[in-house]
Amino acid sequence: MCSAISQHGKHEFRAIAIATTSPHDTWAAPCGACRQFLVEFGDFPVILTNNKNEKVKIIKTKELLPDCFCPDDM
Structure with a gap:
C-alpha cells in the first residue's frame, strides 16, 4: 500500500490480500x-489466506478494527 500511495498518490483501495506462512x-x-x-484508507475487503491458499477468510477493514478512529472522525 505504501508503494502504491507513493507512486500514484492517495487513492481508494478496492481490496487487499494478505498471505502468510503459518x-x-x-x-x-x-x-x-x-x-x-488499513482502516484509514476506507472500509474495503481484506482477503486473508495462507501461503497454500487453502484457508481463506474475507473480512472488511472496519470489522478487523471495530470502534476505530477513522478519517471521518477528524
Missing part, C-alpha cells in the same frame, strides 16, 4: 497497527 496452515490476521493503517 505453522498451523491457517491465515493470520494483521496486527493492531496494521489494522489501523
Whole structure:
C-alpha cells in the first residue's frame, strides 16, 4: 500500500490480500497497527489466506478494527 500511495498518490483501495506462512496452515490476521493503517484508507475487503491458499477468510477493514478512529472522525 505504501508503494502504491507513493507512486500514484492517495487513492481508494478496492481490496487487499494478505498471505502468510503459518505453522498451523491457517491465515493470520494483521496486527493492531496494521489494522489501523488499513482502516484509514476506507472500509474495503481484506482477503486473508495462507501461503497454500487453502484457508481463506474475507473480512472488511472496519470489522478487523471495530470502534476505530477513522478519517471521518477528524
